[in-house]
Amino acid sequence: MNAIExxxxxxxxxxxxxxxxxxxxxxxxxxxxxxxxxxxxSTLLRLIVGMTRPDAGELRVLGAPVGGEAFRAxxxxxxxxxxxxxxxxxxxxxxxxxxxxxxxxxxxxxxxAALLERFALPVxxxxxxxxxxxxxxLSLAAALAHRPRLLVLDEATGGLDPVARDGILDLLNxxxxxxxxxxxxxxxxxxxxxxxxxxxxxxxxxxxxxxEEKDRLTECCAVVRLPAREIGALPENAVLARRxxxxxxxxxxxxxxxxxxxxxxxxxxxxxxxxxSASAETKEEIV
Numbered sequence: 001m002n003a004i005e006x007x008x009x010x011x012x013x014x015x016x017x018x019x020x021x022x023x024x025x026x027x028x029x030x031x032x033x034x035x036x037x038x039x040x041x042s043t044l045l046r047l048i049v050g051m052t053r054p055d056a057g058e059l060r061v062l063g064a065p066v067g068g069e070a071f072r073a074x075x076x077x078x079x080x081x082x083x084x085x086x087x088x089x090x091x092x093x094x095x096x097x098x099x100x101x102x103x104x105x106x107x108x109x110x111x112x113a114a115l116l117e118r119f120a121l122p123v124x125x126x127x128x129x130x131x132x133x134x135x136x137x138l139s140l141a142a143a144l145a146h147r148p149r150l151l152v153l154d155e156a157t158g159g160l161d162p163v164a165r166d167g168i169l170d171l172l173n174x175x176x177x178x179x180x181x182x183x184x185x186x187x188x189x190x191x192x193x194x195x196x197x198x199x200x201x202x203x204x205x206x207x208x209x210x211x212e213e214k215d216r217l218t219e220c221c222a223v224v225r226l227p228a229r230e231i232g233a234l235p236e237n238a239v240l241a242r243r244x245x246x247x248x249x250x251x252x253x254x255x256x257x258x259x260x261x262x263x264x265x266x267x268x269x270x271x272x273x274x275x276x277s278a279s280a281e282t283k284e285e286i287v
Contacts, residue, residue, distance in 0.1 A: 003182035009057035032193035035203035079143030085135040089128035104146035112145035132159040153185035190270035222264035241279035
């Protein structure tokens with residue numbers, strides 16, 4: 001079963017268009033959503049959890065069309081962690097648990113208390129006195145405590161130190177040990193996504209450049225460094241993106257289209273995204 005199915009999805013805000021998106025995410029995987037600020041990541045996540053309505057296209061989550069009766073019945077199956085906390089600032093983490101326990105029939109008070117302890121959150125301190133990182137941890141604890149099948153996170157590791165981020169990543173890995181559980185998270189910290197993601201989706205200017213298995217992506221792509229004057233020696237079908245730095249050039253290439261005689265370096269997800277973001281031109285199909 002696919003956790004998310006998107007066909008021709010389109011949403012317009014003023015002069016910005018998130019448009020023509022087509023992809024599916026299988027159940028039981030962790031997918032990282034990447035892209036520059038303003039690429040449409042938060043808009044896409046809000047569409048998926050039903051907070052925003054699309055202008056066109058089809059969007060199904062956990063088998064149900066978003067916005068319909070069947071989707072509303074799945075409310076407890078979707079956990080959402082936005083980039084800004086939505087809890088009233090006068091409430092404490094303990095108060096948040098008491099309120100949400102009345103909103104969710106599957107609320108697990110013991111699990112929530114264990115997560116607050118795991119995150120070292122002060123249960124009696126008002127939300128307004130919590131740091132951004134603490135607020136994000138509180139939102140994650142609340143999202144997990146109603147036992148969702150799909151967890152959607154918008155920059156959930158932002159504002160956390162490396163040790164705390166690793167703890168969140170371990171928690172997400174534990175969550176997807178159940179093959180019916182799925183995670184979709186956006187992040188600017190590409191090293192985090194490199195550690196845990198099965199799939200990566202890359203948005204640029206509202207357009208989806210790719211949604212691929214992370215390992216396939218890093219296996220199919222490579223980096224070539226050469227003098228800028230020699231760029232033309234590579235066939236066009238081999239070059240995915242290019243970045244010039246004075247007299248030198250760094251190119252992202254398809255490994256299987258690279259002619260003999262060129263030295264190709266193994267690449268990483270971070271390098272792929274950086275080169276695609278920096279390049280003025282990119283190919284429609286990456287792999």
